[in-house]
Amino acid sequence: MAHAPSPALPGVRVERELSPRAVLTGAVLGILLTPSNVYAGLKIGWSFNMSIIALLVGFALWQGLARGASTRPAWTLHESNINQTVASAAASIVSGGLVAPIPAYTLLTGHQLDPLPMMAWVFSVSFLGIWIAWYLRPALLNDHGLKFPEGMATLETLQQIYNQGREAVARIKVLCSAALLSALVKWVDVFAWAIPRWAPTPALERLTFTLDPSLMLIGFGGIIGIRVGLTLLFGAALAWGGLAPWLIGHGWVVLAPNASGPQFAALVEWLLWPGVSLMVCATLTSLLVRLWQVPGRPARQATHARLRLTPWPAAGLLLAIALVVTLQVLLFGIDGWMALLSIPLAVCLAVVAARVVGATGIAPIGAIGKLSQLSFGLIAPGQVAINLMSANTAGGAAGQSTDLMNDFKVGLAIGATPHKQLAAQCIGILIGSVVGVLVYLMLIPDPKALLLTQQWPAPAVATWKAVAQTLTQGLGALAPELRWAIAAGSAAGVLLGALDSLLPQRAARWLPSTAALGLAFILPASISTMMGLGALVTWLASCRWPGLAERFAITAAAGLIAGESIMGVGASFWAMLRAL
Template identity: 25%
Template sequence: MFAVREWFRFLKTREGPISRAQPEFTLTAVLLGLAIGCLICFTNLSLGLQSGWISMMSIQSALIGFLISRMLPTPLTPQEIIVVQTTAVATGTMPLAAGFVGILPALTLLNEDRDGSPPIRLTWLAAVGWSCSVAFFGVFLSPPIRKQVIIEEQLPFPSGTATAHLISVLHQLPPPDTTVRRRNGYRQIDQEEEDTRTEAATTDVVVEGDANDATERDVIEHEGWHDLIWSFAGSGALTLSAYFFPVLFTIPLFGSYLAKEWLWFFTPSLSYIGQGIIMGFPTTLSMNLGMFAGWAILSPFSKLSGWAPGPVGDMSSGARGWILWVSLGILCADSLVSLLPVAFEYIAEALQPWRQGYSVTSTNAFDSSKHPHETETEDRLVPTQWVVVGLLLSVVVGTVLVWIVFGDEGIKPWATLLGFILGGMLSIIGVRALGETDLNPVSGLGKISQLFFAWIQPGNIVANIIAGGVAEAGAQQAGDLMQDLKTGHLCRASPRAQFYGQLIGSSVSIIVTTTANTLYNRAYAIPGPSFPAPTAYVWLSLARLLRGGQLPENSASFMAAFSLLFALLSALKTYSAKRSSWVAAWIPSGVAFAIGFLNTPSFSIARLIGGVAEYVYRTRFAKSGGDIRLIVIASGFVLGEGVVSIVSLVLRTVGVGVVSCFGCGHGLCGGCPSTL
């Protein structure tokens, strides 16, 4: 009750040196954040079940919130926009954090003879219970991690910093102070000396920067709504047309034979193109390199060699199931190697006092003058008491709820408890990696948790998947929310206001995500042609392997070779990034490369179109506001398909079918009788 009273006192008085002048946690901001977050939630659930890839959409949430606020009698303040963004992200990322795109579909694929457990399909109420068990642990974990990685270490968090710059531009504020200390010994960068050397040049840069900022702001205010509406409408119209004429999303661009036998077709989804714009050219290029290696080389090679004799798309005996193992090796190798420098540095810093004999006076490593102090007052921070009580309650209640939903045969309570503890430790590693590289390696962290639980509870596939999901959820959620907290820190938003937004967004998303998942499962076969849920097979395949299963014929050697290759590439990429070398951006991302294996070529090709568009705009039009404008258009593309997919879902639920299956002779069109 104290927390509730404090919440409403904060909402009423808006205490704090900044919030007295600028409203922050307001009803308008929360409702707008929830509305945007619900759209993102449906979009992410659909895209996640299709490709295994979702987007935080933090920049997009801030942009849309700003555009809508221009229509209100009193436009929202920058701090309110940050609350909008924070609430939207907490609402929209639940499909991945709670495992609706991977863990839960994997449980439906269980086979009693092979796995020792029948398929597990949760009811709506059981799915709500599962979501509640993992929805709040990462939220309460965020405040103490924020103090370490944002306040003490000042990690850059590129996406959060970019969002802060955007909000500053839109609201005509001075650019946020993004000075980052060198982490080695926490040496402060000497800005005064730099300013003295470049005083004259700085004046010219500021003038040019102000002109560019004004251009970007004009683009958003005068053309933003127009761009968002036409991109949203175009994407939605194409999506609805593809529902009635499914061949529009399964075009046999390379011929009917390749489409039918080898799954080479093209899906001209504007949402995929928008995702490619958001992901960027280097990432989409890595994804398409993986797609080509997997589907143009390894897939036919394994099929023609007799190692994968089944249909190409079969995940058990076909080439798609064979290359899945190569993908899994790449995912594990890339994620683990990229985490090693962060883990080693973290351990080295933790052991530094012991190596120096606790002599604080003899070293500058822990000199208080070298550490920046918290810029917020106590009344704007999340009280430690709330964090401790919230963490304990989320762990205890979460453990009980998992036990109620899955029972003793599914997972023992002590194993779930260990999952939360492991999730807390992995969250620190994942957040630090995210802060430095803008990539939260939750896929690799999830595999670490599966390896751990295969050791402590061998032979139990259900426990392996569930406990791994509990650990992954904390790391995923803490990382996503940390980007928002970085934005808030740079724009001087109240951490407590963001904390409230995170709690509300996560709470509402439990119902929204569970309901959306139930509707999708009633209308479609998941995994199935329309929603293959590729990450579900990754979770299940590793769990089966750890239980004592065997790899497909000759897949182990290819898995080892690609794992070694991408371990070396990941090490080189990490080394180059540490030295701010341009080479790092063009070394293929192992995670993106592996995603190219998991999905059929249609998912990757459309994203490459978006990546190319992003590259052209960024290199030719960024100085005239084209970069910001492209983000608005990409947001409309993604949200348009996500919203209209709700309409398609309703149509299928009430029995409205396709108008024509013309051109669907290859049997790949979702909704046509030949594919049902």
């Protein structure tokens, strides 16, 4: 049955929405795109929003099929929206803990979850976030001070491809070409002959300054922008080119005699402490300042009148709470009352995250995780499971809540049906939980041997692990020089986080990116260098050919990321089959 015309595209009516082909297309794209985010999250600690890729691929596929068969119904605007909701929900499953608290828990306790319990856990925290978003929807979407920039970018792409179909076809050609090139380079490096990692001198090679032949890193550089890219270059020079040789010279880091090749593992054990401290303090400071600046009423007042527990949504919320609490008790041995305590904290922090995303477009999931770790560190000091997995509840719920709020913003503009979007999101996280866990276990069969290495730096894992260690063992367990490094990193983080949020945008853009600066202390210099190079090349191209760069730069970058990451996952799968 048709509904009202869409306010975004006048004259468009909702004829087909949650159709089997829309769900199936989103599911297939989610299966293909989820490995990219798992791979990238373990490699560099960042993930990519897959909404726009799903929109472009789905449109190109079904419009092409419709031209080939005149009797086939057109791929509607609202089917496109359901397709991208399912695919982006699946790909965003990494916020459920796969690339941060779950591996950190294994590293600290030696306990690796089996596949089915891990799938259930990742699904449960994401499922909780979906129902929190459902109850936040009326209040936050009616707050005109919250623009939801990421949702608006998806809406703008949706409008463009339905108003200018040829533009979508052009972009999909660029996306596929970049993906094929990136996959080919990765295939040559893995299966044909290893592309050499060149370094200017053996001394710089030991400090991880090598040229990494990764087009995925170039692609990420094209997305992050020139400010973040230059900060990564500066941070790599500061941490690995300046501080690392000083640590070796003073004997605070001891390398093996006649050590050759990159000495990442030995150096990162020291460098991660100032880097993590800087990131945590900067993000928490920025979060508090941004929340204070968010327009409109406080979250508690804005949502109070609208949180009516109508029957079927209330049943969904209660089921999500029961799942999360039960799994904390059964899988991690957490006391029931402590597991219950994680629920109100998750709800409060998801509200905070949703309002910050609505105002700025920046998802403060890392800050939410650290804030929950600090909270449980005070409530239950010395307990690793509670510190990591109860905090994982808040981070995972906040991640899915913000993802769905962006989709709700798009749906409001095009006249979509909210409960059908919610159903699509549930389907997406179910697919993402299964695929994401299988890919994670395929890539990292032995976390203790593989993570925090040159191949898998896993900076998010290092951050969660370091915070948990500090809160459970106390600062007194660390060497005095590390305590000074933490103090210096924390002070720099508070200062930069406050300046970034308080200064006018024109002045703040000249500050280094605090997230990138802290990350450069944890990533090998080779990764930071390649990402910085990608950002620089993209910026130069945008200066020389602004029109082409605006149309195709992000699309080409997304293709480079998807091609290499999917080929990398395939290579790991092939290696696993050969070992059987």
